[in-house]
Amino acid sequence: MSDTFKKIRRRFWLILNILVVFWVLLGVLCLRVPPHEFWPAGFVALSLPGALVLNVLFLLYWLIKRSWLLVLPLLVIILGWGYYSRLMAFNFSDEQPEGAKTLQVLSYNVHVFNAYTDTDGSAREASSEMIDWVATHPADVYCLQEFYSNRGSNTYNTISRIGNRYDKYRYFSVSYVDRNKADIGTAIFSRYPILNKGIIRFGESNVNRAIWADLNVKGDTVRIYSTHLQSMSIKSQDIENTYSAIGNEESFKKEGRNLARRLKKGFIARSHQVEKLLEHINESPHPVIVCGDFNDMPSSYTYNQLARNLQNAFVEAGTGVGATYNGPLPFLRIDNQFYSEGLRAYSFQTHYEMGLSDHFPISAKYVLEEE
Template structure:
């Protein structure tokens, strides 16, 4: 009886084969942040599937444990090796700390033009977004896909920088601030309405640069895309080209950041996940506010198939992240995020 217990059945061997495949894919995903999109565009597309690989390996882990099989060790060791990947996907509990006096609350929100084209069947979306921001009252809020018609609605902020880049000069990025802005600027990304803007503020005796970053969009709607073989090949090619553009944009951003000696906070929609080379490039040694003080999956994109975190708040190592919140209000195809950080 014990001898039979040691041997896998034919079905068990098939299951373990697929286990090995997904364990290998997860291992491969650990090097994806080091795979430059310009050189390995298809590998970069795989970074979007890392949450799936993690979840499937957890499934195999528990399957083998419940069946009292040593095969659980394969997924167990692969998940342990990628511990930082797992914790950046899901936080069991938040690690909030008591804010000190030197705090700044920041918020980031891709508002999808305040629903001007009625993607959501609710005519009051624009007012609900304004009310959400008013009630949360962050010291600084960064909007991606901002529409100039909404500028007067945020008059309760005394300082602002609105940079409109589209052909009709009606849409772009915006930052509203309770603190005076001593300098501001825009980083122009070629051949796209996406860009990065920044403001410099003085707070607690320090000059702080706050970036609002919106990288190239994938322009994929899973509900309307036709996933035929021919269209899937075209879709993969389009995604690969997008990731190459994102890398170029990240490199332009990096030049500006290296030339700035101020403490920095980065807010924005990267249109890519925390498992990508683009995220690794932008994050550098900075703190990811979700990893520091978040909870759950931190899902920021309204995507039905698996949780995707593509909106980020990053802070220099000189900051302490006190709190992080992902909002559940469904006013856009993104969910707002907010963090309270302290200047040490």
């Protein structure tokens, strides 16, 4: 009887393991399906990290049981290592190559430097701290999203505080002007001269866009993109409402449908936007670094399209999980730096010391490789 029970239990766990393997395969397949053609693929791809984690747990289970069935999850890990490495990086050397041309790039969604929360001036000191942190960062290039500049304010005159005061070249593409006559948009600041520049507009959206600038880096030209794709449109309050609705079936369904609609809208919009961005990138005559707030995780069509064409600085030179979202959902890496041939990332850092925005800044160091 005992042997029969063991066989049934073993078969049960084997079936579950096989189902997880199919889940992984389906998730990987859905990474290649444009959500604007089949939007459910976006949700399946989003679930891929869960399948990958369960596969590791099955490996540990079969290892403890000393069963040859550990071969099944082990093969998934080996064959799918590229997808695991998107979630967690293991690079521990950031030594600068001697005699090579290097370039350090900072990317940061600055959340309008929290200007809209500063209704009574109480947040001004924190905003000023954030602006000074950016202005004095040792990076050669800053790619800033949700950039905010108000010439009529001593605190929020960021073009002057970051660009003029520290003698940086800049390109600021204004998305719109608010009621305080402040400019909001996407910016690139550089210690190297800007040779050429332009905007990539994503359809009717005026907020989401990418800007690019060709920089003369010690005689070589590198094209830098600062990108802001369609937002998830999910606020902290939405997540808290969903959590609080657990136990109330009707309320939970309502909040769940609300989140699903917003996610669906974002999946579709970003799939269009990333394809337009890649068209421009593929036509670049120079090596490129693509920075920004992509509002999508590594298990997404957006990320997958970029990763198929470019290297990711976190994967190649980072360590740990590298979460960049500073909000109630942990472990989300939605800010990235991708780069092309002709460059090599040798150092990557997520700056958790600067937690004043809803995003953490990220910086990477690159070697300009000789042709």
